[in-house]
Amino acid sequence: xxxxxxxxxxxxxxxxxxxxxxxxxxxxxxxxxxxxxxxxxxxxxxxxxxxxxxxxxxxxxxxxxxxxxxxxxxxxxxxxxxxxxxxxxxxxxxxxxxxxxxxxxxxxxxxx
Amino acid sequence: xxxxxxxxxxxxxxxxxxxxxxxxxxxxxxxxxxxxxxxxxxxxxxxxxxxxxxxxxxxxxxxxxxxxxxxxxxxxxxxxxxxxxxxxxxxxxxxxxxxxxxxxxxxxxxxx
Numbered sequence: 001x002x003x004x005x006x007x008x009x010x011x012x013x014x015x016x017x018x019x020x021x022x023x024x025x026x027x028x029x030x031x032x033x034x035x036x037x038x039x040x041x042x043x044x045x046x047x048x049x050x051x052x053x054x055x056x057x058x059x060x061x062x063x064x065x066x067x068x069x070x071x072x073x074x075x076x077x078x079x080x081x082x083x084x085x086x087x088x089x090x091x092x093x094x095x096x097x098x099x100x101x102x103x104x105x106x107x108x109x110x111x112x
Numbered sequence: 113x114x115x116x117x118x119x120x121x122x123x124x125x126x127x128x129x130x131x132x133x134x135x136x137x138x139x140x141x142x143x144x145x146x147x148x149x150x151x152x153x154x155x156x157x158x159x160x161x162x163x164x165x166x167x168x169x170x171x172x173x174x175x176x177x178x179x180x181x182x183x184x185x186x187x188x189x190x191x192x193x194x195x196x197x198x199x200x201x202x203x204x205x206x207x208x209x210x211x212x213x214x215x216x217x218x219x220x221x222x223x224x
Binding site: 006032036041042045046049089093094099100101102105 | 203209217
């Protein structure tokens with residue numbers, strides 16, 4: 001059973017544009033919402049993460065928006081660059097065990 | 113800081129053969145995870161260790177998969193016998209606590 005639903009599956013954005021990826025979940029027991037970035041042939045790397053006590057977190061060009069009542073969170077990439085072309089995964093975490101439940105991923109392509 | 117080391121990077125085996133993957137986590141990380149990432153999907157947890165004890169192996173197909181973590185450091189994941197559907201990237205990750213998992217580059221397994 002997929003704990004988190006991620007969309008879109010793929011995204012094509014022009015250089016300088018805004019990339020937006022969305023995730024939705026049902027189980028309110030999670031309290032840690034990270035985004036991972038994965039390049040071909042590499043393992044996922046943590047990009048940015050948020051806790052449900054804040055509605056937004058920004059790190060450089062990357063912003064997470066979190067809507068607790070709607071049980072949704074999204075990743076915004078401002079001024080998208082070709083180097084941002086990668087697969088992005090949202091995840092749910094925060095159980096006492098620490099395991100993560102990943103979305104199916106979004107393949108982002110930024111055209112120069 | 114050295115990252116999570118995995119070997120081999122690639123492995124091709126015939127179905128019904130056995131295979132083993134090795135992982136060396138980041139020094140000092142008590143928690144170690146093995147994830148399976150099937151092409152086009154997000155990583156899925158197979159097993160989680162805390163030091164050398166198993167804390168979650170609910171998604172591990174125990175009839176064919178086994179894993180151990182000796183002395184709470186290195187870990188090996190074994191598949192015996194392999195099936196075609198085991199073709200995937202096997203990712204090892206480690207963390208200090210229950211957040212911020214660091215992933216290795218993975219082992220790409222192809223079962224033919």
